[in-house]
Amino acid sequence: MHESRSMQHGDGHAAVLAIATANPSGTILSQDEFADQFFRISKSDHLIGLKEKLIRICNKTGIEKRHFHMTEEILRAHPEFVDRALPSLDARSDIVATEVPKLAEFASVKAIAEWGRPATDITHLIFSTYSASGAPSADLQLASLLGLRPSVCRTILSLHGCYGGGRALHLAKELAENNRGARVLVACSEMTLVCFGGPDGSNLVGHALFGDGAGAVIVGAGPLTAGERPLFEMLSATQTTIPETEYALGMQVSAAGLDFHLAIQVPMLLGQNVEQALLNAFRSAQGDDVEVTWNDLFWAVHPGGRPILDKIEEVLKLEPGKLAASRHVLREYGNMSGATIVFVLDELRRRCREEKGDHDHQQLPELGVMMAFGPGITIETMVLRIPSGPNKN
Numbered sequence: 500m501h502e503s504r505s506m507q508h509g510d511g512h513a514a515v516l517a518i519a520t521a522n523p524s525g526t527i528l529s530q531d532e533f534a535d536q537f538f539r540i541s542k543s544d545h546l547i548g549l550k551e552k553l554i555r556i557c558n559k560t561g562i563e564k565r566h567f568h569m570t571e572e573i574l575r576a577h578p579e580f581v582d583r584a585l586p587s588l589d590a591r592s593d594i595v596a597t598e599v600p601k602l603a604e605f606a607s608v609k610a611i612a613e614w615g616r617p618a619t620d621i622t623h624l625i626f627s628t629y630s631a632s633g634a635p636s637a638d639l640q641l642a643s644l645l646g647l648r649p650s651v652c653r654t655i656l657s658l659h660g661c662y663g664g665g666r667a668l669h670l671a672k673e674l675a676e677n678n679r680g681a682r683v684l685v686a687c688s689e690m691t692l693v694c695f696g697g698p699d700g701s702n703l704v705g706h707a708l709f710g711d712g713a714g715a716v717i718v719g720a721g722p723l724t725a726g727e728r729p730l731f732e733m734l735s736a737t738q739t740t741i742p743e744t745e746y747a748l749g750m751q752v753s754a755a756g757l758d759f760h761l762a763i764q765v766p767m768l769l770g771q772n773v774e775q776a777l778l779n780a781f782r783s784a785q786g787d788d789v790e791v792t793w794n795d796l797f798w799a800v801h802p803g804g805r806p807i808l809d810k811i812e813e814v815l816k817l818e819p820g821k822l823a824a825s826r827h828v829l830r831e832y833g834n835m836s837g838a839t840i841v842f843v844l845d846e847l848r849r850r851c852r853e854e855k856g857d858h859d860h861q862q863l864p865e866l867g868v869m870m871a872f873g874p875g876i877t878i879e880t881m882v883l884r885i886p887s888g889p890n891k892n
C-alpha cells in the first residue's frame with residue numbers, strides 16, 4: 500500500500516515547463532495620452548480637477564503603455580459602460596464570457612507549442628480571472644477551445660485578483676507533485692472591460708494602473724519526457740495573510756460592473772510584511788535555520804504599483820536592478836492583475852537566455868523568489884530555482 504501510494508507521486512519538485520503571454524489587439528494606449536483619451540471617450544472633459552489628478556497619478560505609475568480589449572466602437576455601442584448609475588453587468592459579462600477565454604487561448608496555444616506535447620496530454624487546468632460571473636465558466640470554454648480531453652480536471656479561481664496567478668501556480672505545483680504524470684495548464688486572463696467606468700473620486704488609481712493580458716504556464720514534475728525542459732523548479736510555496744487588512748484591497752461586483760478598492764496604505768502594508776512572508780516560504784524550503792541573503796536571489800515580484808516595488812526594494816535593501824523584470828512588465832503593460840506574474844516569469848526567462856550573450860544583463864542567481872499580492876491582503880510566495888546543466892535555458 501505504502502509503495503503504491505508513493506508510485507502515485509511525481510519525482511522531485513514540480514517545474515515550470517513552458518510560459519507564454521498574450522495581450523488583446525483592441526487598443527494600445529500610451530500612459531502620456533491616457534488621461535486625455537479617457538476623459539474624451541467618457542465625455543468627462545468638464546471634470547477638470549479629476550483630469551488633473553489623473554494626469555498627476557499617471558505620471559507616477561512607472562507605466563508607459565497598456566493594452567485593452569475595449570475600443571471606442573464598444574463604448575459607442577454601450578454608453579452604459581461609462582455611466583456607473585446604469586446597470587451594465589449583463590452586457591459586460593456577455594463580452595468577457597467570450598473574450599476572456601479567447602485571450603487565454605492565445606497564450607495557452609503558445610505555451611503548449613513551447614512545451615512540445617499535444618494539448619490532450621494536459622491532465623489539469625487551473626483558470627484564474629476576475630471576470631467570471633457564470634457557470635459553466637471560462638475554464639470549460641478554454642478546455643473546449645484547446646481540445647483538451649473530457650477527463651481534464653478543471654478548477655476556476657475567481658476574484659483572487661492580483662494573487663490569482665501566484666495561487667494558481669502554487670496549486671499547480673501541488674497537483675503535479677501529488678499526481679504522477681500530471682501536466683497542469685495554468686491560464687490567467689484579465690480584462691478591465693468588466694470594471695471600466697467614467698471617472699469619479701474613487702476609481703482614478705485603478706484606471707491609471709490596470710491593463711489587459713493573459714498568461715499561460717505548463718507545470719509538471721518528474722519523470723519528464725524527452726523534450727520537456729524545466730525552466731524554473733518550484734521548491735516551496737506558501738500563502739501569508741496580513742491580519743486585519745481586509746479593508747485595504749478589494750473587488751465588489753455590482754449592477755454596474757466590478758469596483759476595485761485600493762487603499763493608499765497598500766505599499767506600506769506590503770513593505771511591513773514582505774520579509775515575514777519570505778521567511779515563511781524559505782522555512783518551508785530549508786527548515787527553521789534558514790539562511791538567505793535577499794540580494795543573492797533573483798526576483799519575480801508582482802508589480803502591483805511602482806511604490807510597492809520601491810517599498811520592497813527599500814525594506815529588503817535590494818540592489819538596483821533586482822526588480823528589473825517586474826519594473827519592465829509594469830512599464831510595458833501596466834498591472835494585469837493575476838496574469839502579471841506570468842509576464843514577469845517570462846521576462847526573467849528572457850533575461851536568463853540573453854545573459855549568455857549580452858553583458859548588459861546581470862547573471863541571474865540559481866535561487867529566486869516569486870511573490871504575488873491581492874485581496875486579504877494575501878501574499879503568495881514561491882521559492883524557485885533555475886536548473887543548472889544541460890536543461891538550463
Ligand SMILES: CC(C)(COP(=O)(O)OP(=O)(O)OC[C@H]1O[C@@H](n2cnc3c(N)ncnc32)[C@H](O)[C@@H]1OP(=O)(O)O)[C@@H](O)C(=O)NCCC(=O)NCCSC(=O)CC(=O)O
Pocket residue numbers: 552555556557559560659660661662704708748749761762763764765766802803804805806807834836872873874
Ligand atoms: C497612484 C500612484 C501611481 C501614485 O504614486 P505616488 O504614491 O508615488 O505619488 P503621490 O503620493 O504623489 O500620489 C499622487 C496622487 O495619487 C493619490 N493616491 C495615491 N495612492 C492612492 C490610492 N491608493 N487611492 C487614491 N489615491 C491615491 C495621492 O493622494 C495623490 O493625490 P494628489 O495628487 O491629489 O495629492 C501610486 O501610489 C500607486 O501606484 N498606487 C497603487 C498601489 C496599489 O495599491 N497597488 C495595488 C494594485 S492591486 C493589486 O495589485 C492586487 C489586487 O488588486 O488584487
